[in-house]
Amino acid sequence: MPDDLLDRLARVVAPLGTLVEAVRLTGGLFATTHRVTLADGSRVVVKTAPTTTGTLLTYEHRLVRSEALVYGRVADRPDLLMPRLLRFDESGADLPGDVVVAEHLDGVPWQDAGFGPVAEDPRAARAQRDLGAFIARLHTVTGDRFGYVGAVDAPGGAADPAGSRLHGDTWPEAFGRMVEAVLHDAGRWGVDLRPGDVRRVLARHHDALAQVTTPVLVHGDLWPGNLFVAADGALVGVIDPERALWADPLMELVGADQFGRGDVAPGLRAGHEQVAPLDLESSGARVRFLLYRLYMSAILHVECVPRAYAGDFGDWYRRTSGELLAWTLDALDS
Incomplete structure (x- = not known):
């Protein structure tokens, strides 16, 4: 992983802890996702939207923000099995595009x-x-x-x-x-x-x-x-x-x-x-x-x-x- 990307991921998770490892997760066809391990041993997931929008279908614009909205909406429903939203950043200051940081699930x-x-x-x-x-x-x-x-x-x-x-x-x-x-x-x-x-x-x-x-x-x-x-x-x-x-x-x-x-x-x-x-x-x-x-x-x-x-x-x-x-x-x- 390039050092500059690791540094940017570290800044994204800084409000939650110190990054010690980041691994890109594969399998999705839309966003870019990394599993980040923090110094206290906990793990979080950082998800970023595509950096270019020219190849997106109309409904795909700002989908990562939609994910943050859903996590917030069901936060009081543990029976719905979704991870807690830990941070949402749409400033583009550390990573381009919208960024969701959520808890890492078991299983x-x-x-x-x-x-x-x-x-x-x-x-x-x-x-x-x-x-x-x-x-x-x-x-x-x-x-x-x-x-x-x-x-x-x-x-x-x-x-x-x-x-x-x-x-x-x-x-x-x-x-x-x-x-x-x-x-x-x-x-x-x-x-x-x-x-x-x-x-x-x-x-x-x-x-x-x-x-x-x-x-x-x-x-x-x-x-x-x-x-x-x-x-x-x-x-x-x-x-x-x-x-x-x-x-x-x-x-x-x-x-x-x-x-x-x-x-x-x-x-x-x-x-x-x-x-x-x-x-x-x-x-x-x-x-x-x-x-x-x-x-x-x-x-x-x-x-x-x-x-x-x-x-x-x-x-x-x-x-x-x-x-x-x-x-x-x-x-x-x-």
Whole structure:
């Protein structure tokens, strides 16, 4: 690690203690994250936003600040398993961009825990049930408006001018703006999302979206890399709520299975229903679930270009996200 970066990290954590070691953590595709060990033996996590914004999608502006807002919002809810926010710095004095310093969680990411498939490994089955229960608890946190947390909750209108538009007094209004933002991004990078078809199905299913009247806190990115588990599979921590939004709770189930086409996993549903009922059968719920798959597949398909995903991974990502987009549009038309 370059000495100048180590010095800057030391200044960032100085209000908390003296840096003795810093290790860059890999696995994420957006921010830069370091695990810092302090002189007293404690560990913290320092997360910094991308230093260039030209390759960001509209909704990705100021996401690290959104993470800080979520941590602050749930600070009195230990049952929501998120780390304590220790410091937030948007001055750019020590590191460029927004910086979050949070406590280091115990456990290991589910993706690194060595568990087998859910159907074969009781540890993975427990993690899936615990995730369902966590989702139900998280959705007891409600807001006043719909949209991305950074757009709704940023104090004094400080949100990024582009990202600040991604909210609304109703869910159809907010979701419509979110979809239009992705269509705009697709136009910037020459990605064909079939915008006429997307707008048509969105208008056709307005009434299903209007059934959602209470904004709940949706994490939006509950993939195994953001879930910390114990050796027995118990869910012990949840990180990276940078993409959080006030939305329909069904949107969470898509964020937890971003390339999926099938129904919600039985274990996840069972864990959720131990805490609260989950409507997946009504016609409105089925339509909204598909609309959120459409939105997610559109994001995945567009981000391939500005992030320059390459090689076999890039080929798979573009092909799979494009197929999912087409499949979802067809399903919404049927």
